[in-house]
Amino acid sequence: MRTTDGVDRRGLLRIAGGSVAALGLTATATACGGGSGSGDGKVTIRYAWWGSDDRAKRISESIKLFEKKYPKIKVKKDFQPYPDFWKKFNTQASGGNPPDVFQNAIGFLRKYDAKNVLLDLKDQVTAGNLSMDNFRAGLATFGEVDGKLLGVPVGSNSMALVIDKPVYTKAGVKPEQGWTWDDLDEALGKIRDKTDRAGDSGMYGIMYLYDIYLRQQGKAFFTEEGLGFTEADLTQWWTKADKSIKSGLVADTKKVVQAKPKSAVTAELAAGEFTWDNFTNRYTDEGKSEYGLAPIPTTDGKKTGQYLGSLMLSASRKTKHPKEVAQFIDFMVHDPEVGKIMEYDRGVHATTEQYEAYQPSDPVNQEIAAYEQSLVDAGVLEPITPHPEGADICESAFLRIAEELGLGTRSVDEAVKQFFTEAKTAFRH
């Protein structure tokens, strides 16, 4: 009995000691798990993006092709919905463990450049691992900041008015290129009176739309350092918003909020919404009606203030495999097969190789292509400068405060004041 007692205790201690050691080992193993590269010369790179399940399927298929062509490179996948993506990315990047290559957007270039997260891909272009040739409509320089190549565009998109076609037809509204904001209000009124919908989902918190509105007056939402408009400008825009909400031209914010993540258009609350043209695809999946594109209203009957935006692929400065990452980006933007697989999920293909490889056969994608071609042909496109650091927080605040206006918890003056206060804080930090 006594002997067993002793053995037991010692044995237990040994087990306890063993577990502690094992814990330590697991910790090390986990820490190494994120690493890449192994003895056989194979290299693993991690690719992170945001988007729908549909996008994930297309990307997985593209990656399979890539791994077949480059058997020495393995691509690890990591994707989230948009709002979660940046939280995770931010945490990983600050911890020194960002993905090697990731999807990026114009609002984040300067932000992460200032934090030394992004790799300047110019060296890889010089080394011949990445080609910046054959980009359409001046997109090749879209991801350049201060002479550094920080993002490679994958597909262009542009703001548009995405509409529920049958509802517009029923109301007898036919938008035409060059129509004005007053024409739009009149159209929204007709829709409200003749159908069971509001005319629009409530456009006044969409930063990219207000940007276009400002550009029509020779201004812009952002300059390189801060905001490109005054409190008086915003008061005018949100006073217009207040009127539209109260008169029912746009949908009840309360209902729009609850419909999320569904769009107000596919939730059949509104007949239209200002958003990116390639979202027509998403709406077609999500809703029951037939969706199409209408032109952006103008101030002077001519200038729309539009530009081509684009999702990009960026690389981390921390990556141990810049060459492989560059090869991957090159493949994703130039390979014709990838163009066929992705279709217009990321926008209209940025390179001529992919643009020519994929000829849309369905009406939705045909309309998107025609829409963007019409913008290029009309010569209305403007250049866009990458947003300043803090722009993403401004965009969020803009959306939230406009929503508060719509819900009636803030007056126009209070809302404008609050936005400028928050913007100031965002740019300072």
Place this chain on the structure above:
Amino acid sequence: MGTTVTHAPAQDGAHAAAASPRHGPPVAPGHAAVKRRARRENLAGYLFLSPWIAGFLLLTAGPMIASLYFAFTDYNLFDAPRWVGLANFQEMFADPRWRKSVSVTLWYVVIGTPLKLALALGVALLLAQQRRGQAFYRAAFYAPSLIGASVSVAIVWKAIFSDDAVVDRAQSALGMDVGGWIGDPHWILYALVALTVWQFGAPMVIFLAGLKQVPRELYEAAEVDGAGPWRRFWNITLPMISPVLFFNVLLETIHSFQIFASAYIVGGGAGGNACGPADGSLVYTCYLYIQGFENSRMGLASAMAWMLLLAIGLVTAVLFWSQRRWVHYEEAAR
């Protein structure tokens, strides 16, 4: 019998000395040995505790101290923290959204906690009576406490209180046309309150245990004196279970201050870093999360966290101070 007893000590001593070498010389059963053994047992105890101690130091104490330091810095996770003194606290107090989050949280605590405890006590009183199927009811009422904190329940909750969902339709049928609670800047808070009240099972079980401790005789004596049910509740039950009530008030209050997951999920989906429509469900921890993880203001978020800790500490202190006036301890009465 008597003989055995007298002989016993001597026998025992000899036996121990012979059989157990580690107990040392028979004359002095050994202070040193006992000490050594105690020390060894202590060591073993600490070894067994070591995973917890390591976890506490590495995962709780360390980060807490770090966050106390960050609270006085401007820290965006990427650049080294920059000392700013009290600037974070000044910014916090001047920020209308921070004040909004404080008021949302206070309303949540002030409305939710008493309602939940009242319901818990009420149901406990009903269940304290001997009835058939009591175990079933107890389990049924307790179940929401087990699952209530889960993400899926929060999602279901959101669906129940949305436009044209169950609650909206029931209300409309009764002629109360407020629409879905989730889309309303004011009503969404009550959806959260309802969610916490629904989880009254945990305090209920504690109340039940407390009620079982109240001596029957007190009730019998009171009944003989002609006290009605209300009188008996007020003058016997309540004072007798006041320690349990105090415990529940304390726990639920602290817990309510820390609400996060349900508010984040029920209020999620609103645009632009909001929590709920027009920040209707922007509870304190949600705003802390937004500042820390969405706006990358870790210094400010740390300051907010310490502010919350101070506030909870203050409320707890006030509750402890107040208990002298209303909590009745059996021991003190004797």
